[in-house]
Each structure stands twice: as C-alpha cells, then as structure tokens.
Amino acid sequence: MKIHIIGGGPSGLYFAVLMKARDPSHQIQVFERNPAGNTFGWGVVFSRRTMQILEDSDPETAKRMRAVCAEWEDVVIAHKDATLHVGGNHFIGAERIQLLKLLHERCLELGVEVAFEQSIDGLESLRDADLVVGADGVNSTVRSELAEHFAPTLRPGSNRYVWLGTHQPFDGLTLTFRPHESGVFIAHSYRYSQDTSTFIVECDEATFAKAGLDQRPESESLQLLEEVFAQDLGGHSLMSNHSRWIQFLLVKNEHWYHENVVILGDACHTAHFSIGSGTKLAMEDSIALADSLNRCGDVARGLEDYQAQRKPVVDSLQDAALSSLEWFEKAHTRMDLEPLPFAMECMTRSNRLDLENVRKRDPQFVAEYEKYVASGGGP
C-alpha cells in the first residue's frame, strides 16, 4: 500500500511505525512542515492501561518509551493549606521531544520516509496514494480542505492556559488551586523525567485581564506565576518554551474519513488536558486505524471500521473531558469548600469516577472523607 501522512507528530509517526512494522512492503511517506527536533511542549502523560496497549501494539517503541519515562500513582490536590493525596491512579510521563525522537528513529529503522520542512498546503498532489492520513494537528489543513465532508465543529473554552515547565519534581499528578488578588490560578503539573515537570497554568478570562497577562512580556508573566505558586514550586523557577497563553479548542468531526483520506489525533478531536493528554489519544487513534486496516484488508472497509470502532470511544471521552473542563472553568466558585469535599468534587468532576470508584483506588482517602462528612463537616 502507498500511504502519505501529513504531519510528523505522535499520531502520524506512530501510525507509520505500526503499518510498516506489520507489513514492510508498504511505501510510507511522512511530510512534516517543521525541521527535525523543532517542537513544543514538555511532558506527555499516559495511563498504565494505555502503556499496556502501546506494549501490545509495538513492543519495541514501548520498551524505548519505558526507558525514558517517569511513573507515579497519586493524584495530589493542593487547596487552602492542605495537600491531599489520592492513590491508585497509575500514570506514566514521558518527555514529548524524546517521544518524537524515538518515534522518528523507529520510522527510519523500519524504512518509513520522513520529509521534514515539507509543508503540505493542498491534498491534490497526494491523493494518488492508496491512503492519505491527515495527522496535522489541531489546526489541520486536511480537515479544512475537506470540511464539507468531515463536518467539523470547533468550540473554544473560556479559560486561558499556558504550557510551562519546571525543575520542581512533582510527585504525582498535582492540581494546585491558588487565589491571587486578580483571581484564581490553577496549575496542572506532573513529572516526566528525573527532575522536570510539566506545569500548565489556567485561569479565567477576567483573572487573565486583571493580572494584565495580555500586556506583560513573558518574563514578567513567569515572575507573576512564580509568585502565585511560590509555596508549590519549592524555589524552582518556571520555564517557557515558546509558550503562549491560549484557549483550549474543542474539535469534533462528524465524519472521520472521506474516500481515501482519514484524519486522526488532534486534527480529528481534542480533549481537555485535565483528563489525559492529547498525545495518548492521538497514539491510540494510530493503533485503532492500523488495526482496522489490517483486520479489514482494504482501505474502504478499514476506514469505515476505524470510525465505527473508535468514534464512540472518543465521543465518550470527550464528554467526560468536557465535564472536567467545565468544572475547572467554575473552580473559582468552589474555593470556599474545605480541602476534603473540594478534593472529592475534583476527583469526580468528569462523571467517569464516582465515590465507589475512588474508594477502590484509595480506601483510606474515602474513609477520611466519610469521617469528615459524618462529623457534620461543611464547606
């Protein structure tokens, strides 16, 4: 099969690896507009279950990922003067740049052609392939070009957020809520290597404006955030990597393929970062697409199967992610809650976990919460 892939992010590269590993006779070419190694972001996070799926799909890639990742099992909620740990949540963090590097290396070993600095601005010249894959991210040109067929909806969230890094080695997926004179700032942080953590900060539009974050140069914004999170950063500074304040864009598509063109990863759907990384979803898409094509044996049936199998899973995850996003957008109205009820509300915000699920993960945390409620503890 001749396959053209637009976009050398996690979804495009991993799909190329999976297809070529299963059948070396495929001719696969990836087109990436950026130079090799020129990427953004800090660490990406996977659940233990996703890691197992990656291991089953391509053990070699998973082995190399394991060699460069950090593992933890607590969700940590820092609110008021308490830092509460909820155990039983197994996660794995890996550096995004390392992940892309090892996927690129794996592509080269298997004989996938990866052309960097090749921006694809129209599909015309690529449609002669058996399969064209739009793995070109949240602002996908493939999706725009075939918008009448994919029927996308794009909805921006109301909060502002920025992806930063820090050398504070957070132990667990840490959610930190800090009031400031301009409003409430929330940090989502997790360690992805021995000594570096992703540190995403979000706040609502009013806080963003009141703190003057639309006006301040980057160094001053970082300084302000270092002050807001001083007690959490342990003296470490915040680091930027072309980091901009953006609004989360919820992307959905009614149809995921048209003729021999298919979209996957962020081009096809996004889910708020509070529920797991887009990278995990993107790589799971690659697995689902490769599985469907292999199972069905031809492109037309393979693409139909891919959408039928994968879309309901992603729809349900997007619903949960939307509930989670909405909870974070309103978190500033919940700041009066005491740490235990606040943490329980935070843990169950997406409706994917209820009290009993949390109990299975961490019976002691739920016992403390129930003791608090039984003692008549209010907000």
Ligand SMILES: Cc1cc2nc3c(=O)[nH]c(=O)nc-3n(C[C@H](O)[C@H](O)[C@H](O)COP(=O)(O)OP(=O)(O)OC[C@H]3O[C@@H](n4cnc5c(N)ncnc54)[C@H](O)[C@@H]3O)c2cc1C
């Ligand atoms: C600023 C920012 C920082 C982020 N940081 C993190 C993070 O630290 N951790 C995390 O888990 N997630 C992070 N994310 C989310 C994460 O990047 C995505 O969810 C994930 O990478 C999706 O993978 P993908 O392969 O679908 O798309 P992408 O990773 O976006 O890859 C798409 C690729 O296509 C290329 N491309 C686009 N258009 C064209 C074209 N016309 N021709 C050729 N190539 C093209 C792009 O250069 C890019 O390399 C971040 C997102 C943003 C916006």
